[in-house]
Amino acid sequence: MALPAHKAAGVRPAAPVALLVLAGIGAAFFLIPLIGLVLRTPWTAIWDQLRSPEVLTALRLSLLASLSATAIALVVGVPLAWTLARLTFPGRAVLRAVTVLPMVLPPVVGGVALLLAFGRRGLLGGWLATTFGVHLPFTTAGAILAETFVAMPFLVITVEAGLRSMDSRFEDAARTLGASRWTVLWRVTLPLVRPSLVAGAVLCWARALGEFGATITFAGNFPGRTQTMPLAVYLALETNPDAAIVLSLVLLAVSLAVLIGLRDRWLGSS
Amino acid sequence: MRWRAVVALVVLALSSACGTSPPASSSSSALNGTITVFAASSLTSAYTAIAKDFQQAYPGSMVKFSFGGSSTLVAQIQQGAIGDVLASADQPNMQKAVDSGLVAGSPSIFAHNRLEIVVAAGNPKHIATLSDLAHSGLVVVLCAPVVPCGRYAIEALQKAGVSVNPASQETDVKAVVSKVALGEADAGIVYVTDVKAAGASVQGVDIPPGVNVVADYPVAVLKDSQNVPLAKAFISYLLGAGQPTLHRYGFAGP
Numbered sequence A: 001m002a003l004p005a006h007k008a009a010g011v012r013p014a015a016p017v018a019l020l021v022l023a024g025i026g027a028a029f030f031l032i033p034l035i036g037l038v039l040r041t042p043w044t045a046i047w048d049q050l051r052s053p054e055v056l057t058a059l060r061l062s063l064l065a066s067l068s069a070t071a072i073a074l075v076v077g078v079p080l081a082w083t084l085a086r087l088t089f090p091g092r093a094v095l096r097a098v099t100v101l102p103m104v105l106p107p108v109v110g111g112v113a114l115l116l117a118f119g120r121r122g123l124l125g126g127w128l129a130t131t132f133g134v135h136l137p138f139t140t141a142g143a144i145l146a147e148t149f150v151a152m153p154f155l156v157i158t159v160e161a162g163l164r165s166m167d168s169r170f171e172d173a174a175r176t177l178g179a180s181r182w183t184v185l186w187r188v189t190l191p192l193v194r195p196s197l198v199a200g201a202v203l204c205w206a207r208a209l210g211e212f213g214a215t216i217t218f219a220g221n222f223p224g225r226t227q228t229m230p231l232a233v234y235l236a237l238e239t240n241p242d243a244a245i246v247l248s249l250v251l252l253a254v255s256l257a258v259l260i261g262l263r264d265r266w267l268g269s270s
Numbered sequence B: 001m002r003w004r005a006v007v008a009l010v011v012l013a014l015s016s017a018c019g020t021s022p023p024a025s026s027s028s029s030a031l032n033g034t035i036t037v038f039a040a041s042s043l044t045s046a047y048t049a050i051a052k053d054f055q056q057a058y059p060g061s062m063v064k065f066s067f068g069g070s071s072t073l074v075a076q077i078q079q080g081a082i083g084d085v086l087a088s089a090d091q092p093n094m095q096k097a098v099d100s101g102l103v104a105g106s107p108s109i110f111a112h113n114r115l116e117i118v119v120a121a122g123n124p125k126h127i128a129t130l131s132d133l134a135h136s137g138l139v140v141v142l143c144a145p146v147v148p149c150g151r152y153a154i155e156a157l158q159k160a161g162v163s164v165n166p167a168s169q170e171t172d173v174k175a176v177v178s179k180v181a182l183g184e185a186d187a188g189i190v191y192v193t194d195v196k197a198a199g200a201s202v203q204g205v206d207i208p209p210g211v212n213v214v215a216d217y218p219v220a221v222l223k224d225s226q227n228v229p230l231a232k233a234f235i236s237y238l239l240g241a242g243q244p245t246l247h248r249y250g251f252a253g254p
Helices: A002-009 A017-040 A043-051 A053-086 A092-104 A107-118 A125-132 A140-165 A169-176 A181-192 A194-209 A213-218 A229-239 A241-267 B002-020 B026-030 B041-057 B070-078 B091-099 B130-134 B148-160 B173-181 B192-201 B228-239 B243-248
Strands: B033-040 B061-068 B085-087 B103-120 B140-143 B168-170 B187-191 B202-206 B214-222
Touching: A017 A241, A043 A053, A043 A241, A053 A092, A053 A140, A053 A181, A053 A194, A053 A229, A053 A241, A092 A140, A107 A125, A107 A140, A107 A213, A140 A194, A140 A213, A169 A181, A181 A194, A194 A241, A213 A229, A229 A241, A229 B070, B033 B041, B033 B070, B033 B228, B041 B061, B041 B173, B041 B192, B041 B228, B041 B243, B061 B070, B061 B228, B070 B085, B070 B091, B085 B228, B091 B103, B091 B214, B103 B148, B103 B173, B103 B192, B103 B228, B130 B148, B130 B187, B140 B148, B140 B173, B148 B187, B168 B173, B173 B187, B173 B192, B173 B202, B187 B192, B192 B202, B214 B228, B228 B243
Parallel strands: B033 B061, B033 B085, B140 B168, B140 B187
Antiparallel strands: B085 B214, B103 B187, B103 B202, B103 B214
């Protein structure tokens, strides 16, 4: 009784001061680097930098690659999350560990592993090239693959958690009413886990947008083909720090806008 | 018991200090301690070997390294990184350090490096000259134009009148070598020393002196050095006794 009333009246629980202080330190830890970046931004040069073809090319490629990676992650990652959440089979723990591995693996190591799998002399790469004429390293498709590899775990674990915490009685009810398995999945399960799906997709997209190590190792760096924003930032830092700061700011603004916008709109937690 | 041990230790320490310090000459007492050397990543193997010899030649001295891209190192020193010696893979970055007032005295050239075409061991694509790199169907990777090795590669290709369509512009020279070593690329343009350091999985194809580019490696004492005598000794060692080691790793003398 007390809890809903609490919520309805909008009364906040009293927070221990020490907790707030620590939370403040935590927030400052994230905020101060952002402030540093904003303070160092050459605002007068920002439009010239933004209009430059190099920046536009990198930005366009970044959006294309990160959105494609998210789409692929949705198509194969959601079924994987469902399998991990709903089926019991030997080796499930191992499969889950393998799925999450790219999150803890240094991305450069991930890139090397991708080369050994999909590279010209890799496990599948030679076969892909001779059978389908598909070459992944040094191509945009390779950049998308690298981003998918690193970013998909964020989608899988978020959706899996959503599926696990979902009340499966709705699915049972639908099934007893004669719905087929596909109908249950499309009309009951997926709509119920929509917040997790959206959150997972957004996290996955944001991670893909920031991907650097696996992309540069597996797909290399070429403007318009594989040079995404993070790669452009890294190279600009060597020669033209102002351009690097502007590029970073653009990346930051795009990510922040999408994270804030999607959160309010889809997750209803403003 | 314990007190006796402490007293014994103190006496021992005092006596050894008294026993050794008076005969030691002023130069050897100055030539100990630690120096930190900021060095271009292409120097990694050669400098690590030279430091070992140097520490043997000057007992009590210690050389620590921070290896990285030359431009990164200069940026770090500009941002306040403390060190004693800077060794850059090109003149422009050393000049940047000089112009920022980070260097004491004037830099000296201690080594040269040349470019070479790096190919897989056995040279399966039979690459013999720079113009072979223009063949279609050949996967060529270069350093990005902002990195010294990329700038030099473009210079060499221009001298040879060759236009190459690289599959990738890598961020550093080691990445070019590893793409060739892994079989992902057929050829790249890197320094002679990098081919040597990469071992048996790759080999070098000579670029004739007429179209080759020579990279100068300057070294200097940093202004904020805490141990100028040892820093100077290290530089003299590079210019003298360290030269055979540099040669062994593919560098040419100054």
